[in-house]
Amino acid sequence: MDDVGLHPTLLRFADGHSVASAAEWPARRAEIVARWQALIGTWPPVLDEPAVRETARSADAEMTRIELSVEAEPGRPVRAILLLPHRRLAERAPAVLNVFYGPDALVDAQAPEKDTGRMVTNLRANAYDLCRRGYVTLAVGYTGIGERPRDAEPLLAPGAVPLQPLHRLGWTAEHLRRVLAARPEVDPQRIGITGFSFGGKWALFAAAFNERFRCAVFNDPGVVFNEADPNCNYWEPWYLGAEPPARREPGVVTAANPRTGPYRTMIEQGLDLPCIMALMAPRPFLVSGGEQDPPANWRALNRVAEVYRLLGAEGRIGMTARTGHQPTAASNEQMYAFFDRFL
Secondary structure, three states: OOOOOOOOOOOEOOOOOEOOOHHHHHHHHHHHHHHHHHHHOOOOOOOOOOOEEEEEEEEOOOEEEEEEEEEEEOOEEEEEEEEEEOOOOOOOEEEEEEEOOOOHHHHOOEEEOOOOOOEEEOOOOHHHHHHHOOOEEEEEOOOOOOOOHHHOOOEOOOOOOOEOHHHHHHHHHHHHHHHHHOOOOEEEEEEEEEEEOHHHHHHHHHHHOOOOOOEEEEEOOOOOOOOOOOOOOOOOOOOOOOEOOEOOOOOOOOOOOOOOHHHHHHHHHOOOOHHHHHOOOOOOEEEEEOOOOOHHHHHHHHHHHHHHHHOOOOOOEEEEEOOOOOOOHHHHHHHHHHHHHHO
């Protein structure tokens, strides 16, 4: 239970002295943020009021569905789907931002089965399920940096460290959070975020660097760097490996196709994702583990748990396990129970 593997403690400053009390954690957190920002960049200023335009509206017995065009970056609109429950948990309800490749997969209760094409329950439709439980949800797909993640480039600013694509997505998530917070149906102090796979990576970086998200669920993104797993691919240039004008070929790291960009430096310096998860403290988070986050990744969370214990915030992080990468009905229920508890 207390196995931490080879993961180093997060409660030690760069000069070697230990974090002795909860009062010292903000300084250590700031040190972690500064070290990562030196590699992946610092967010540009956020939009005070991102532009929002309604494009379609429909309703059924349970919810109202509103199609939106949202300014995820200055001058860059993205398609989003807002779901408003007819039955709310409160007059100003909690809300969840749901991120993935496209919003439809998050809101359509039925989806075609891969092999047969017949319509089956869509277990990725977390925005739909949460809305049925009384949450306001906003489902958003890839934000227009490129048509696909692999088309993304880091955001370049003169004299600044280029903003890596995954960190750039975290910045866009704050604009999306502001859209939710501005809704009269939403309690702006109770907004969470979740994403599956690629969306889990997006949610991880969005929530870790943005304390306005009250809690988060990271659904099998891979919360430990693992070059043996081709889907835990933070090294790719559309995540943390961008190094313009050079571009590595997609695929696992090999001698012929080596690490690039900030990811290469992270590995050389022994940095790993427990640092990012620790930035959540003391806010609650859940790792919904599957193929990319097997039970062995608990060793990394045990290091993060040490931070939560120091802050007197035990019981606010968790990890569940399932077989395979795809969500299951049981793993979804665990996610929803987490949001019920902390939102």
